[in-house]
Amino acid sequence: xxxxxxxxxxxxxxxxxxxxxxxxxxxxxxxxxxxxxxxxxxxxxxxxxxxxxxxxxxxxxxxxxxxxxxxxxxxxxxxxxxxxxxxxxxxxxxxxxxxxxxxxxxxxxxxx
Amino acid sequence: xxxxxxxxxxxxxxxxxxxxxxxxxxxxxxxxxxxxxxxxxxxxxxxxxxxxxxxxxxxxxxxxxxxxxxxxxxxxxxxxxxxxxxxxxxxxxxxxxxxxxxxxxxxxxxxxxx
Numbered sequence: 001x002x003x004x005x006x007x008x009x010x011x012x013x014x015x016x017x018x019x020x021x022x023x024x025x026x027x028x029x030x031x032x033x034x035x036x037x038x039x040x041x042x043x044x045x046x047x048x049x050x051x052x053x054x055x056x057x058x059x060x061x062x063x064x065x066x067x068x069x070x071x072x073x074x075x076x077x078x079x080x081x082x083x084x085x086x087x088x089x090x091x092x093x094x095x096x097x098x099x100x101x102x103x104x105x106x107x108x109x110x111x112x
Numbered sequence: 113x114x115x116x117x118x119x120x121x122x123x124x125x126x127x128x129x130x131x132x133x134x135x136x137x138x139x140x141x142x143x144x145x146x147x148x149x150x151x152x153x154x155x156x157x158x159x160x161x162x163x164x165x166x167x168x169x170x171x172x173x174x175x176x177x178x179x180x181x182x183x184x185x186x187x188x189x190x191x192x193x194x195x196x197x198x199x200x201x202x203x204x205x206x207x208x209x210x211x212x213x214x215x216x217x218x219x220x221x222x223x224x225x226x
Contacts, residue, residue, distance in 0.1 A: 004155070035216075040121065042202060042218040043156075090155055099144060099163065099206065101214065103155030 003027075006091050006104040013111050019078040021107050023091030030096045032074035034058075034066065037088040037106070049074055081111045114139040116203045118217035126225050131175075131190040133220045135203030138184065145186040146204040146214070147177055156202060162186060173197070198224045 007022040025032065031050050035043040035058075045058030047066040055066050063085060067075045074093075078085055091104040119134040137143055144163050148156040160171025167179040177188045186203060203217040 040218055043216040045214070092155075099146070099161055100158050101148075101156070103157070105153065105155045 004091055004093055004102050004104040006089075006107050008107050009105065011107055011109045013078075013081050013109065015082060015111060017078075017081050017111075019081050019109065019111075021076040021078075021089055021091075021109070023074045023076070023104055024072050025074075025091075025093040025102070026072065027093070027095070027102070028071065029093035029102070030071075031094040032068065033092040033094070033101070034064075034074065034076045035090045035092065036060070037090055043090065046076065081109075083111050085109065086111045114143065114205045114207045114213070114215050116145075116205045116215060116217040118201075118203050118220050120220055121218065122221045122223065124223040124225060125193045127195055128192050131188070131193045131197065131222065133188040133201050133203075133222065135177075135186045135188065135217060136184050137186060137203075137205045139205055139207050141207045144206040145177075145179060146206070147171065147175070147186075147188050148202045148204060148216075150200045150202065150219075152199070159188070159201075193222075193224045195224050195226075198222055 004025045033048040034046045037043050044060050049055045049068040065077045089107045092101040094101050115138045117136045146161045147159040150156045160169045162169050162179045170176045175190045200219045200221050202219050204214050206214045
């Protein structure tokens with residue numbers, strides 16, 4: 001089975017801190033995604049990557065950046081965390097030509 | 113532009129009763145449609161997908177969904193609810209088929225009561 005691993009289940013940070021959320025997948029998938037999940041809003045796409053060092057903005061990229069130096073790892077960066085970035089962050093991956101997304105179990109980030 | 117609307121943020125059914133979760137979509141091109149399920153403290157898992165083949169799609173755990181173009185709907189059903197079906201369900205649409213621009217609905221929390 002595909003495994004998508006997010007490094008932290010819970011994270012608490014202070015306003016203004018730089019935050020790194022890490023995601024690793026073990027099935028050689030080309031495509032990786034970062035979503036945030038908020039009650040009543042569903043999942044919203046922040047960024048995605050279709051290849052190493054390639055990235056594209058999703059629907060809500062403001063305040064975030066990403067890094068994909070290796071195929072299996074996709075990092076989400078909050079340059080200066082703010083309270084409105086308190087949310088559940090979900091990483092996902094997908095193989096080219098296959099519509100099925102595989103999700104990690106999420107990181108609940110609280111920014112105080 | 114593409115979007116999905118899930119009617120009812122919370123649905124409650126009795127164990128053994130029919131489950132019906134509603135999803136309507138909007139897409140300027142023939143859509144690919146998906147239902148995902150999220151169990152507590154887990155990521156999302158694919159339940160089923162419609163990719164322009166048969167309009168009635170069967171998924172895992174006894175769920176199925178029917179694509180109705182005339183109604184722009186893709187409702188999820190299960191004949192008999194089980195306690196283990198309690199979860200949050202998300203409908204999603206992609207107009208590219210590749211899934212990179214997957215737009216999710218706001219989710220429906222399903223509660224199953226004894």
